[in-house]
Amino acid sequence: MSFPRYERYKDSGVEWLGAVPEHWEVTKVKRVATKIGSGKTPRGGSEVYVSEGVIFLRSQNVHDTGLRLDDVVFISPAMDEEMDNTRVQAGDILLNVTGGSIGRTSVVPSSLGAANVSQHVCIIRIPDSNSRDFLATAIQGSVIRSQIELVQNGAARDGLNFEQIGNLVFALPSSSEEFHVITNFLHHELEQIDTLIDEQRRLIDFLKEKRQAMISHAVTNGIDPSRATKPSGVGWLGNIPVSWAVVGSRRLFRLRNERAWASDQQLTASQKYGMLFQSEFVELEGRRVVEVIQGTDSLRHVEPNDFVISLRSFQGGIEWCKLFGSVTFHYVVLAPIKNVHPPFFAYLFKSMAYIQALRSTTNLIRDGQDLRYSHFVLIDLPLVPIEEQREIASYLDQKIPQIDELSALAHVAIERLQERRSALISEVVTGKIDVRAYMAKPVMNATRYSSGFAHQLLAAEILDRYNSQRMGRIKLQKLIHLCEYHGQVSELQGDYSRKAAGPFDARAMAGISKNLKKQKWFEEVKEGERYVYRPLEKRGEHKKYLTHWQHEMPRIDEVLSLLGNFRTRECEIISTLYAAWNDLLIDGGPTDDASILHEASSAERWHKSKEQIAPERWKKALQWMKDKGLAPVGYGKHTRHTAGQIETTTEEAHEPA
Numbered sequence: 001m002s003f004p005r006y007e008r009y010k011d012s013g014v015e016w017l018g019a020v021p022e023h024w025e026v027t028k029v030k031r032v033a034t035k036i037g038s039g040k041t042p043r044g045g046s047e048v049y050v051s052e053g054v055i056f057l058r059s060q061n062v063h064d065t066g067l068r069l070d071d072v073v074f075i076s077p078a079m080d081e082e083m084d085n086t087r088v089q090a091g092d093i094l095l096n097v098t099g100g101s102i103g104r105t106s107v108v109p110s111s112l113g114a115a116n117v118s119q120h121v122c123i124i125r126i127p128d129s130n131s132r133d134f135l136a137t138a139i140q141g142s143v144i145r146s147q148i149e150l151v152q153n154g155a156a157r158d159g160l161n162f163e164q165i166g167n168l169v170f171a172l173p174s175s176s177e178e179f180h181v182i183t184n185f186l187h188h189e190l191e192q193i194d195t196l197i198d199e200q201r202r203l204i205d206f207l208k209e210k211r212q213a214m215i216s217h218a219v220t221n222g223i224d225p226s227r228a229t230k231p232s233g234v235g236w237l238g239n240i241p242v243s244w245a246v247v248g249s250r251r252l253f254r255l256r257n258e259r260a261w262a263s264d265q266q267l268t269a270s271q272k273y274g275m276l277f278q279s280e281f282v283e284l285e286g287r288r289v290v291e292v293i294q295g296t297d298s299l300r301h302v303e304p305n306d307f308v309i310s311l312r313s314f315q316g317g318i319e320w321c322k323l324f325g326s327v328t329f330h331y332v333v334l335a336p337i338k339n340v341h342p343p344f345f346a347y348l349f350k351s352m353a354y355i356q357a358l359r360s361t362t363n364l365i366r367d368g369q370d371l372r373y374s375h376f377v378l379i380d381l382p383l384v385p386i387e388e389q390r391e392i393a394s395y396l397d398q399k400i401p402q403i404d405e406l407s408a409l410a411h412v413a414i415e416r417l418q419e420r421r422s423a424l425i426s427e428v429v430t431g432k433i434d435v436r437a438y439m440a441k442p443v444m445n446a447t448r449y450s451s452g453f454a455h456q457l458l459a460a461e462i463l464d465r466y467n468s469q470r471m472g473r474i475k476l477q478k479l480i481h482l483c484e485y486h487g488q489v490s491e492l493q494g495d496y497s498r499k500a501a502g503p504f505d506a507r508a509m510a511g512i513s514k515n516l517k518k519q520k521w522f523e524e525v526k527e528g529e530r531y532v533y534r535p536l537e538k539r540g541e542h543k544k545y546l547t548h549w550q551h552e553m554p555r556i557d558e559v560l561s562l563l564g565n566f567r568t569r570e571c572e573i574i575s576t577l578y579a580a581w582n583d584l585l586i587d588g589g590p591t592d593d594a595s596i597l598h599e600a601s602s603a604e605r606w607h608k609s610k611e612q613i614a615p616e617r618w619k620k621a622l623q624w625m626k627d628k629g630l631a632p633v634g635y636g637k638h639t640r641h642t643a644g645q646i647e648t649t650t651e652e653a654h655e656p657a
Contacts, residue, residue, distance in 0.1 A: 003433040012171065017143065020171045021431035029135065030166030035125035037162060038097065039086035039117035042079050049073040055115035057088070059096045062106045062121060064140045065194050067094075075116065086116045086123075093124040093136050098159035103148045105139045107132075122165055130179040131172060134429065137186050138170050141425030171430055178436065185435045186428055192550050193421045200410045200417070203633070207407045212352045214399060219348040222388065223395050234380050236357040245383040252345075252381055255373040256306060256335040260299035260326035267325040269308045271316035275323060299326040300333050305342040307334040307349065309371055317355050320346035332373050341389035347396050354379070402591050405626075412629035420554065449548065452511045454491040458483055458556075459512045460521045460542040463533050466564035473524070473531040474501050475568040477509055478575035482563065485582060487555035488635050496639045500609040501568075502576040503639050562628055573613065573621045576600045578632055585634030593622060 009019035012026045020026060030036065042048040042056070049056070053074035061067055075083075088094070090110040096102055098120045108115070117123060126132035138144055151164045173179055221229065222241050229239040232246050240246070268281040276284075302308065306321045309332035313319075318334070320342060327333065336342065348354055357379045361371075384392075427433045449457065462479050463471065481503045484492040496503035516522045520538040524531050546553065563571055580600035584591050601610045601618050625631065 003435055004437070006431055006434045009431070014169055016146065017169060017171065017430060021173075021434075023174045024171045024431055025174060026169065026171050028166060029124065029168045029170070032128065032131045032135070033124050033126050033166070035123060036166050037085070038119050038122045040083060040119045042075055042083065048075055048079055050076050053077060054079075055113065057094065057115055057117045057121060059099060059101050059104070059118065059120040062094050062096050062101070062104050064104055064106070067106045067109070067112070083116050088112070088115050088117055088123060089125065091126075091129070091132055093126070093132065093139070095122045095124060095139065095160075095165065096120060097122045097161075097165070102159065103139070103145050105136065107136045120159075122160070122162070124165070130176055133183045134172060134179060135170060137183065137190075137425055138429040140422065141429055142422045143426045143430055144168055144170060145422065173431075181436050182428055186425065188550065189424060190421060193417055193424075193554050195551065196554055197414055197417050200414045204407050204410045207403050207410070211400060211403045211407075214403070215347050215396060216351040216353045218392050218396055219344065219351050220353060220382065223392055232382070236353045236379070237382060240382055243385060243388075246380050247383045249377045249379060249381050252337055252340050252383075253307065253334040253376075254337050256301065256303075256333040258301045259297065260301050264299070264301060264324065264326035266299065267302060267308075267321070267323060267327050269310040269312075269319045269327065269331060271312060271319075275302075275308060275319050275321040277323070277325065298329045300329060300331065302327055302333050303335070305336060307342075307345065308332070309334065309376060311371055313371060314355070314358050316350070317358075318349035320349070332371065332376065334373070334376065339383060339386060341386055341393060343393035343397070344384065344389035347393060348381075398590075405591070406631070409626060409629060409631040412627070413631070416558065416629045417554065420558070449491045449545075451491060451493040451508070452515065454489065455480065455508045455512050456515045456519060456521075457542055457545055458489070458492065459516060460519070461546065461556075462560065462564070463522050463535075464540055464542070465560060467522070467533050467535070468565075470565070470567055471533060472568060473509065475571050476512075476533075477504060478502055478568075478571040479560065479563060480508070481505075481575050482559045482578055483556045485578065485632060485636050486559050486630065487552040489549065489552045489556070495637065496579065498579075498606050498639050498641055500607050502572045503579045559630070562630060570621070573618065574625060574630070576606065576610070577618070577622055577625060578630070579639050580606065582632035582634060582636070583638050585632060586638050593619070596622060
């Protein structure tokens, strides 16, 4: 979304802050705060926590989107009395000052009640509500976060101290009215971005559940739903195919207990990465782990296709090893005996049903014992024909990466939304953009826009931002398509056919050409072999209607910021890939790279002209989309295959790229 700048600026006197609006004041946290101090950890550690009492806030409860109390702990009223000066008040800003969550902040709501904080959380108390609300949001932006990172990389590697917090610099508007406009604007905009982030998180949770359900069903029931089943007699297995049996675990796996070889490198069992060399784990995680330097008496040899049990196997299953190496005696090494296809058991040992069976033995390790082979053999395993094990593993090898890829894309989308959130905060709280006019006259429409007006509005916004020599009818159509589907703008109701230049909605484009001129926003003019758009006297007046799309605008912004300056052919390729990928999701078909590329680039599936584009160009475009998080979710209507799709119509003929 584009905004004007303030009329006049002044030098802030701070190099990294730059110019600020002339009427703003540059100040420090210590000049507006009456208290900067942290809590303390109760004597006795976690043993002092009680089931009911006074809320005790820790760093894990403090998040930019508000306090999270799902895992909050309590201290007794007697302990609360000993921890004077750590009691929070409504409106206090809480700032995490240590660990991986350093810089995360929340404001204490009036509904919280009595609560204290730990030594890892700083209380910033500001009496003036304007300054307090402004700073609470400003801390979440890149300007103050960059100051925190700068200090953290210097003398504060172990955390921020009160002096450093007090010296954080920020700029303040001069009037209450402007404070309210800015804070209201940010509250409204950030709510929309946070909603999108929550949607992606819910998608990740859904995909995680789907992944687990698919694995658990395949390794306990097989992949042929028509087969007859029988009771297994084992609770975690349930019914199994009639051709399967159940055997004791010791018939399939023995304990490998040989000492490490002199050539063995030490391995680490990680739920995040699987089995890997300890040196690689240290490099990936950026933290040191205990390594056995002298002697190998306490190390055990491991070979490829062994399985390794660690204490955390109760949480995430048993790890499949593909390397020669060694592990400490705290690990248990399982060597396959017979009737074991390792990829099948790699999935089985990661299934939730099996993990829950492992958890049923947790009473054996409550006193800090390691999980041993004697515990492993308490759980019976399915005896599956070896060929069927291969079929199931192969099936999961095909399906699970598709789910993992969608989950990875959702993580990328969250990362980009969080970056946009931080950037928006910084632009507003440093006065780089002026939101006063935007908030002064919002137009909230309780009714839905018609499809025709929605197309006019979106086209006007695209042209207002990116009208140049690179903008023509085809590029405009591709951007509209991507904004509709990625932004999930339901009012557009596009009806796209598979044409030479990608997804094309002839009726919508005809309406845009006519009505942009009628609104006096832009006029479509043909120059030579292509169409261009000439601004008219009411250009920009469409923006008052965009408030109706506050939920959709962050995704529309994402599309336009990525593609607005691209050439027509690049937009065509990406729009086509997006539509093909989205159609596969709607159909429930495979969404690996090969399937997406075939759906988009072949004459059989799309249009003969697509085969004129170099395969490498398609591949690079698809990878670029994944890197940028520009991935569909199966939203909207399927593109239509039309009888005349092999012919290139005048409306969607290629323009010069």
